[in-house]
Amino acid sequence: MQLEVIGVGGAGCRIAEAIRRSDPAEHSFVADAFAFDTDSASRVGLEAIPDSHRHRYGETSEGGLDGNLQRGLAVGEEYVDELSRRLDAGSPSVADAFLVAVGLGGATGGGTVPHLVGNLQTLYDAPVYVLATLPARRELEPPPGNDGRADADGHVRPMAEENAVRTLDRLDGLANAVICFDNESWLKRGETVADVRDRLNRELAARVAAFFSATADAGGGADGAAETIVDASDVGRILGSGTDVATIGYGTQRVETDGGGSRFGLGLFSSEPSVETSEAVSAVETSVGKALRGKLTLECEPANASRAMLVVGGPPAWLNRRAIADGRRTIESATGSSEILGGDAPRPDGEDVFAVVVLAGVDPVSRLEALRSRTRPLDRGRRDA
Template sequence: MKLTVCGFGGVGCRIADRLVAADGDRSRSFVVDSVALDTDQRDLSSLESIPDDRRHLYGVIEAEGAGVEGDRSVGAAAADSEATELANAVDDAVSSQTDAILCCVGLAGGSGATALPRIADELRRVYDVPVYGLGILPAGSPTADDGSTSTAARNTGRALADIGAATDALLLFDNELWLGSGDSDTDPDTRDDLNETLTTRVAALFAAGEGDHDRQIAERVVDASEVQNTFAAGGIATIGYASQTIERPTESRFGLGILEQEGEIDDTTAIKAIETTSRRAVRGKLTVEIDRESVQRGLLIVGGPPDWLNRRAVSDARSWLAQETGSVEIRGGDMPDPDGDTITMIALLTGVGSCPRVNAFRAAADRG
């Protein structure tokens, strides 16, 4: 699936930059073009993969090039004053190849979280392709022990409402869920680890249908329409991901341990590998924790060497996901990797009706 990747604000631009870098490292390309929009010149200058001519500083009068420090009123004023220029900057990055526009943003901030809804509304009016949000939930509890709420928590609750209404679906990543004990999401090394965790999952999902057609093709290919149809449930979305290293059997042509070649795969081994990996992807840590029984639609993608993609096991995994979620709209497909040595499972769950962290941030905004 081909994306125009847009970064809004400091956090969003860093995520967009990592996705562009990840695209360059993959055989399956999923990024058509990219753009970064921010009120902080220093953060824009620190980007490494988004081209200089695709980086746009706005709100110079309101923010003086130094960001808005989480002040949504200043961020909104900056976005309003240059709404046409921001929309044009994104428009320049959208081409006929674009299947969807992915807008990355930190939900607790004041710049990106206020600019994105304004631009997304315009994009949905102009283009026939879907506009997805990729939002980062901040670490920490939305409510303190004394019942008070922080500015970041209130900002996040308001951003969830605004961006959820302005986009076709909102894919979330919860920093709190993925932080190690004693870690802080403000620490640069920890932040890099979190960003890597996120981009691995997002890149795997959107690259799944962009295989090298000179190599073996999936029996049931995952194309852009499968991803779009799954996201069409709208609302909150989350990704599950798991991989398992496999040992590919070999046999000797002369029985002497020489001239080894790849042997046949035992069906039981392949079935077990797919069963185990699919359960780890769905029951393990998602990008944001949800009530799995509140899912409306799902997409299960299995990747690995073609001989390991056992048809019965893949079908059984889809049936199991349908039972796990209660959804009757579970799609699936293959991502063959003839030279790979891992089984990879990607689970996209959309139309989520119950997400505890989202509910908590929305409540914080209501109290504020």
């Protein structure tokens, strides 16, 4: 499947850039990547997204909107048509889906994304998925011992949690699904989002790429093509259309690849290196286990998931069918759901076996419940701002 990836605001633009960089040449799923921000400073470091696909808007707001969501919403409303027109530099009308990246907590992304998602839903038939980060608690206050100031560009964002909840509320009923990445749980002690955002964005992009690149494969089972291919409609079924929350798990296992075989493929002898069945089974089991029980992009109770998708990929000789089927049963019993889709992603040049698990409809999520409980009730769901 082919995605139009659109980043809005500082975080959104950086995440769109990271996804574009992670897009594999051979199974490319990014048709276009765009970066929209009110702040010209966020262009710094954007290299994979061409100039034609970057746009600064909201002329009065040089330097961003500094967390003022009210203004963000007004600017978003005013400029949404302009932004939608900018997408014509790509190929939005043939996209299989839109992936709109945003850092929840700010004003630019949080204010524009609800308007943009609504607009895309009326302009195009393709589903609109939002990829959203949740703010870390430590962003709310200045770091201790710093005269009440935040470090270089690690803004203090006292409104981050409230903004995040309000933007999520506004997306309800507009976005097909919201794939979450929780900054809080991906930060280590003492780290700030500003310090380690490139690492966070790489981690997130790796998961997004592992999942969506499997949907860009050719099927058929022969010559390293996927045997069970996942496509845009499978993704649509799992992510749904009711603004359900989704989370991604990812696990990899380094394996011994026989360089003379599949990697160079010119030898007269086996084009498939021989792999012990037991080793292949164990590599698949291990990566599925890591994906399911390792750190998810948003921690949740797998048992709460309504639907799930498992993709297992790697060098073809390692993709043991029986182990992949077992992996699916593992996901089935962990989620208690029967709506599980699975696919495989042969990577003849790969050096790892990997598994990606997408859990969807995972509400209630304790982290989101906590965010909501800390938000002043009056502001919840208020749509007149």
